[in-house]
Amino acid sequence: MTATAAAQTFRHGIHPGENKELTAGRLIERMPFPEEVVLPLSQHLGAPSRPIVEVGEKVYRGQIIALADGYVSVPLHASATGRVTAIAKRPHPGGKPQEAIVIACDPTSPQTLYNEGALSWEHLNKNEVLTAIQNGGFVGLGGAAFPTHVKFSIPRGKRVQFFLVNGCECEPYLTTDHRIMLEFGDSILLGIRILQKMLGAEKTIFGVEDNKWDAIRSLREKIPSDLPCDIISLESKYPQGAEKMLITAMLQREVPSGRLPIDVQVVVSNVGTVAGIGDMFAYGQPLIERIVTVTGPGIRKPATLMIPLGTRLRDVIDHCGGLTDDIRQVLLGGPMMGTPQFDLEVPVMKGTSGILCLTQSQAPSRREYPCxxxxxxxxxxPVFLNPSALGSLARSAKYEQMLAYHIMDCIECGSCSYVCPSNIPLVQRFRVSKGLLRMKQAKEKARTN
Amino acid sequence: MNSNPHNLVLSTSPFLKRPVDTPLIMRHVIYSLAPVALAAIWFFGVSALLLILTCIGGCMASEMLFEGKVPFRQRTVTDGSAALTGLLLALTLPPGLPLWMALVGSLAAIVVGKIIFGGLGQNVFNPSLTGRAFLQGCFPVPLTTWAAPGGLTDFFTLRGDTFALPFTNPEFDALSAATPLAKMKFDAAGTPLADLFFGNVSGSLGETSALLILLGGAYLAWCRFLNWRIPAGIFITIFAFATILHLANPERFPDGFFHLLSGGLMLGAVYMATDPVTSPVTPRGSWIFASGLGILVVSIREFGGLAEGVMYSILFMNACTPLIDRFTQPRTYGELNTENEPGESRG
Structure with missing residues (x-):
């Protein structure tokens, strides 16, 4: 094992306060099953799942209740044993109500798995493993929720040299991946064994920020000698966990603009996804629960919880002692890229890495000054854009000119907004500009076809 | 049913903010200039004090006057930039300047230098230097009449006709003395480097102590409120260019240290050229800006008709800034070498 002494990293980036101590030292706690779970059909990027159960039907924990609708889609499983009470529009973290399957959990059920038992994987070929991953309902658990089997499908003619496991968790406050690495080391290593073989990678490398030194040490001790796997300690800096930044920090390779990591012979996966896949092959458990950091000064009892998917935020917050009186914002995800919620009826979904409760003092509205x-x-x-110039172009609606300043390479990490002394909402403007440009390009494409 | 009983606020990410804003930066620049201002008062007494107060007050008043009816909390005068412009303008003026002229300069700095371009962040030229250039054009004699430095003993001695009424002829008497650059240029007489470094020379208020200006600049660079590349580039260029000239003809040209420490160079390089609004944002652009400025300063001083060229050099390079920025955009992450990548453009 080649242990690197000095922390590697990428150029630029920011150092916001980490604030991880609220939950970093606490064991993952299993949250009890709520009265009902709300499972939106659209929890991932791609086509929503297609329901195959009916209202009134009894379903079992781990049973498929909606099928993948196409290739870029995944099936949905019941996260609790109970009865389907509705298939209707329900509040969704995206803002608009979305179709969801509502299950009233059976309080008398032992909540055992529908299909318990290990899956043998040694004899499976690539496509069989990918199918198993898709059938397990897996999407990237870091937050983007892109179907994992699509990400792991290697196009013909491409080769995977390194499989990178992303354990950076550079978002302040969140300790989800940190606790997973400390408590689910065996699941992670099984997942690595399966995925490394399936991808045909020469080697697996963990990238972990050096503020999680205990996780680095515990994983190092666990790695068996026959597994070509390494851990690199990375500088704790935001956005270290962004895919491109991670690849640059670990391998000194740049993903060309508009291309994917596979173009530099790399596949990256979040550590939670790897652990989930390991667990599926170990016990037959599909993606029906996930680990979520519930934290921030606005929650009375911060914790890292194992939560059944579909549990409403209200139930999670009640379990954690409720919100404080000066609560101002509740976010899904971290403070740099998370999405704020106003309706606590929305459920925990596959991509929910954290529930962050902020009070008056953290999110003040500020006066904007000129640049x-x-x-x-x-x-x-971190991608060496000129946000200052882009910001003034966006302000004067010169979207076409923004293309020449590489606006489409913006990864929307928010570092520019974080540092701006004039409090200019830079990344917010860039998101809008990119959306408008994409719409325009789609329109032009439709016209030329 | 109220779906939002906690009155949760919706806004967009990020939800964290570095606790630094524009007024804080302006305040820190002003603090870092306090020692320079105090040194000016030490050397030039009550005249300097009055001049500084007049310029700061004049700039802030001009800013408020031309802003229109805006609620106080949103007034741009509260961002501190006008006060900073006033302080910097004062530091470029000779100590004996009549106060009414300083007031005219303040008005020009804010109105011609900033407001007509659209306010803070929009101006092409450094406002303080615009004000000074305006004064130099209007009142060339008072602007080039320098008082000799003194100590605290004659604090209350006026260094010129400070209270001259507008449109009268101010009187300049025995107190006037030539600046080190003028001595060098017109009399070929040197000045000890130690005097230049600690400030015991005649000149503008802020042309005195190189040491204090460097300390202030170092503090700002350490806080990352100052683009260190610009002063560094200017110093390197000037030193190199002046040394080459000096080696070629030591009789005619003074050495690099003299150029670095004399005149308005220190103040200009550390506080004026680094004005972020009027200097390039890109690292490569900063080096180009700085070296162009350095070459201009030495050229004007050695080959031009004026003894001092920092002001015009900075204003000229200010005008070049948009062009420099345009041609020095940073290379974006993953930007392609398009030769080997057919058909992959994203436009």
Whole structure:
């Protein structure tokens, strides 16, 4: 094992306060089953799942209740044994109500798995493993929720040299991946064994920020000698966990603009996804629960919880002692890229890595000043854009010119907004600009066809 | 049913913010200039004090006057930039300047230098230097009449006709003395480097102590409120260029240290050229800007008609800034070498 002494990293980035101590030292706690779970059909990028159960039907924990609708889609499993009480629109973290399957959990059920038992994997070929992953309902658990089997399908003619496991968790406050690495080391290693063989990778490398030194040490001790697997300690810096930044920090390779990691012979996966896949092959458990950090100054009892998917935020927050009186915002995800919620009826979904409760003091609204071209944003941008120039172009709606300044390479990490002394909502403007440009391009494409 | 009983606020990410804003930066620049201002008062007494107060007050008043009816909390005068412009303008003026002229300069700095371009962040030229250039054009004699430095003993001695009324002829008497650059240029007389470094020379308020200016700049660079590349580039260029000239003809040209420490160079390089609004944002652009500025300063001082060229050099390079920025955009992550990548453009 080649242990690197100095922490590797990428150029630029920011150092926001980590605030992970609220939950970093606590064991993962299993949350009891709520009265009902709400499972939206659209929890992932791609086509929503297609329901195959009816209202009134009894379903078992781990049973498939909606099928994948096409290739870029995954099936949905019941996260609790109980009865389907509705298939209707319910509040969704995206803002608009979405179709969801509602299950009233059976309080008398022991909640054992529908299909318990290990899956043998040694004799499976690539496609069989990918199918098993898709049937397990797996999507990236880091937050983007992109179907895992699609990400792991290697196009013909491409080769995987390194399988990178992302354990950075660079978002402040969140300790989900940190606790997974400490408590689910065996699941992770089984997942690595399966995926490394399936991808045909030469080697697996963990990238973990050095603020999680205990996780690095515990994983190092666990890695068996026959597994070509390494751990690199990375500088604790945001956005270290962004896929491109991770690849650059670990391998000094740049993913060409508009391309994918596979173009530099790399596949990256979040550590939670790897652990989940390991668990599926070990016990036959599909993606029906996930680990979520419930934290922030606005929650009375912060914790890292194992939560059945579909549990409503209200139930999670009640379990954690409720919100404080000065609560201001409740976010899904971390404070840099999370999405705020106003309706606590929304459920925990596959991509929910954290529930962050912020109070008055963390999220003040600030007066915006004119850009003084101080270049703090240029020094923060991890993809070396010029947010200062892009910001003024966006302000004057010169979207076409923004293309020449590479707006489409923006990874929307928010570092520019974080550092801007003039409090200009830079990344917010870039998101809008990119959306408008994409719409325009789609329109033009439709016209030329 | 109220779906939002906690009155949760919706906004977009990120939800964390570095606790640094524009007024805080302006305040820190002003703090870092306090020693320079105090040194000016030490050397030039009450005249310097009055000049500084007049310029700061004049700039803030001009800013408020031309802003229109805006609620106080949103007034741009509260961002501190006008006060900083005033302080910097004062530091470029000779100590004996009549106060009414300083007031005219303040008005020009804010209105011509900033407001007509659209306010903070929009101006092409450094506002303080715009104000000074305006004064230099209007009142060339008072602007080039320098008082000799003194100590605290003659604090209350006026260094010129400070209270001259507008449109009268101010009087300049025995107190005037030539600046080190003028001595060098017109009399070929040197000045001890130690005097230049600690500030015991005649000149503008802020042309005195190189040491204090460097300390202030170092503090700002350490806080990352100052683009260190610009002063570094200017110093390197000037030193190199001046040394080459000096080696070629030591009789005619002074050495690099003299150029670095004399005149408005220190103040200009550390506080004026680094004005973020009017200097390039890109690292490569900063080096180009700085070296262009350095070459201009030495050229004007050695080959031009004026003894001092920092002001015009900075204003000229300010005008070049948009062009420099345009041609020095940073290379984006993953930007392709398009030769081997057919058909992969994203446009």
């Amino acid at each position: 003084i071209r101080c270049s703090a944003c240029l020094d923060a941008c």
